[in-house]
Amino acid sequence: MRTVKKKSLGRGWKIIFPIGLVLLELSILTYLKYRNQGLSLSDYTFTYTGNIINLFLVAVIISEMIILTIRKRANEVLKTAGYFITISLVSLLLAGWIYNFRPIQQNYYISVYPINHALAGIFYLVFQLTQIIWISYLWLLIFRVKGFIPLRSVSNGLFAIIILLLFSILYSQFLQNISRQMLGEKKSEYGVLFGAAVVSKDKPSNTLDGRIKKAAELYKKGQISRILTTGSNAPGELAESEVARRYLIKYGVPKDAIVKENKTVSTAGQVAYIRQHFFKNGDPQGLVTVITDKYHLNRINEMSKFFNIKLLYAGSDTEFPTQKLLYSKVREGIALLFFWLFGI
Numbered sequence: 001m002r003t004v005k006k007k008s009l010g011r012g013w014k015i016i017f018p019i020g021l022v023l024l025e026l027s028i029l030t031y032l033k034y035r036n037q038g039l040s041l042s043d044y045t046f047t048y049t050g051n052i053i054n055l056f057l058v059a060v061i062i063s064e065m066i067i068l069t070i071r072k073r074a075n076e077v078l079k080t081a082g083y084f085i086t087i088s089l090v091s092l093l094l095a096g097w098i099y100n101f102r103p104i105q106q107n108y109y110i111s112v113y114p115i116n117h118a119l120a121g122i123f124y125l126v127f128q129l130t131q132i133i134w135i136s137y138l139w140l141l142i143f144r145v146k147g148f149i150p151l152r153s154v155s156n157g158l159f160a161i162i163i164l165l166l167f168s169i170l171y172s173q174f175l176q177n178i179s180r181q182m183l184g185e186k187k188s189e190y191g192v193l194f195g196a197a198v199v200s201k202d203k204p205s206n207t208l209d210g211r212i213k214k215a216a217e218l219y220k221k222g223q224i225s226r227i228l229t230t231g232s233n234a235p236g237e238l239a240e241s242e243v244a245r246r247y248l249i250k251y252g253v254p255k256d257a258i259v260k261e262n263k264t265v266s267t268a269g270q271v272a273y274i275r276q277h278f279f280k281n282g283d284p285q286g287l288v289t290v291i292t293d294k295y296h297l298n299r300i301n302e303m304s305k306f307f308n309i310k311l312l313y314a315g316s317d318t319e320f321p322t323q324k325l326l327y328s329k330v331r332e333g334i335a336l337l338f339f340w341l342f343g344i
Helices: 002-036 049-070 074-101 115-142 150-172 206-220 241-250 267-278 296-305 322-342
Strands: 188-193 224-229 259-262 288-292 312-315
Touching: 002 049, 002 074, 002 322, 049 115, 049 224, 049 322, 074 115, 074 206, 074 241, 115 150, 115 322, 150 296, 188 206, 188 267, 206 224, 206 241, 206 288, 206 312, 224 322, 241 259, 241 296, 267 288, 267 296, 296 312, 296 322
Parallel strands: 188 224, 188 288, 224 259, 288 312
Antiparallel strands: none
């Protein structure tokens, strides 16, 4: 009996270190998620969708390691743990460092994203993909699958990412009901106009112009008292917030009713700005209405839960071609998934 106990204890001790590292990764990820948006860990909530996903993935990994250890296969866990944890931990630390300290000049862009944000997103994706591939690898070991295990692990991991993406697209477009939070006929002190692309000769894109017209309409109806324009600029063009300000004036909104913010570069950054400037200790300093496109509202509402704030919403009247609308909805799903998982 003593011999059996010693062997069991030995097997158990073997996986304590990798389990500890997995929990360390979760702690770092959680810290970075909230730091990325200027929040502290006191704002953490277990019931937030993104946090539930993070906890679930870690729980699966730990459960798989325990199962394999009980089956006297702890050595197989240790053989893979070193590779997977090294890749995921290094990727996570690099992502956090790049996103928060921005080592590359901000005037470089990858597509429409500032280069530091884009690179951080790539490293966060490597971290998450590595974690999910490891889950698949351990799962295959549990069921004693033979042949092509590395290839199967990668393919299963990619399939899991696709499932998560499909869920986020459905959630961001169809599985939320924000009808009670729509401005409707209510009044709000502030209208926050979310930025969008600026086209040649510093003109607003159709998307931005639709948001500007909606903000001007609400102001003229007396439903909002002041308008905050948001959004930075790509090199060689005016800031989105400045273009919006100019066109609001053109559409009849007085200058003294407009406030401009020109530092934020993303939807998450704009929701964070609202939290920092319009909410004190979680209490609203006047009702705040977000003005943007209808397909955009659900993602912002999900972000507001992360920031523990309640907002009102007003959707623009812009009609989009079917292809562009579909593209926008898919992009919303991808963006929501990244925010859920990493807080970016």
